[in-house]
Amino acid sequence: MTPQRFEKIQQVLDRRQPDLTVITDQVNKGQNLSAIIRTCDAVGIHRVHAIYDAGNFRPHTGTAMGSQKWVKTEVHRKITTPVEQLQRQGFQVLAAHFEEGAMDYRDVDYTRPTALLLGAEKRGVSAQALDRVDGCVVVPMMGMSESFNVSVACAIILAEAQRQRQVAGLYRQRHLPDEEYRQLLFEWCQPVIARFCRVRGLAYPELDDTGHMRDPQQFSSLTRCS
The missing domain is CATH 3.40.1280.10 (SPOUT methyltransferase, trefoil knot domain)
Structure with a gap:
């Protein structure tokens, strides 16, 4: 990314x-x-x-x-x-x-x-x-x-x-609800991990301001337990 x-x-x-x-x-x-x-x-x-x-x-x-x-x-x-x-x-x-x-x-x-x-x-x-x-x-x-x-x-x-x-200026501001925006942002930035989470019923991990997982080690520990 x-x-x-x-x-x-x-x-x-x-x-x-x-x-x-x-x-x-x-x-x-x-x-x-x-x-x-x-x-x-x-x-x-x-x-x-x-x-x-x-x-x-x-x-x-x-x-x-x-x-x-x-x-x-x-x-x-x-x-x-x-x-x-x-x-x-x-x-x-x-x-x-x-x-x-x-x-x-x-x-x-x-x-x-x-x-x-x-x-x-x-x-x-x-x-x-x-x-x-x-x-x-x-x-x-x-x-x-x-x-x-x-x-x-x-x-x-x-x-x-x-x-x-x-x-009318409708492209100048965000209209997607916050939850849907965060969901799509993660799926578009991290499609492989998003697919992994959906299959296993895991919540999407948080992204940092570069589009990467904020805490990949914590996510790795969760996947080992799932």
Whole structure:
């Protein structure tokens, strides 16, 4: 762990936006999923929700370029689970879907807690999801194609969300709760030790101001006893 790496990790965590997320509604192509995750990481999203009937999630690691390590993915079997959960938390859930009354994606206030819902490659957003969302957004099309690829649409819309949040100063202060911040800081700085602790049910040891364990000898004695 170099000082530069530790500083980069802290900067990224300081800019994470816990009140901005994405829900993928049966998006099943690995390259699309991974491109979406990569975009989420780029704009400061640290948790996404993926809907699969079978409960499987397999990102394409080449497209994700490692970003799947920095963005947590919660997999659900029913679309109602994350939509209703996020709405109870005060999120506006907006589907990227063309219908009468859909808003231009640039006319949305993304400084509010927002979840962007993206539909499957061929079928689009499910009827079950549309019954529950708070609105729909569209990216205007100027050609013969009726829509962008789902991962491209995600990038376009989230770029606008990032722009608005940057103008509003939402990247200038940390928003992650302290406990979650400390957990992620340790997992990103010491992934091997973090995995060891999770397997054995051990609490993460304290880090010093360089990203290393403050008392490695004490930790070693705990592992011998576990």
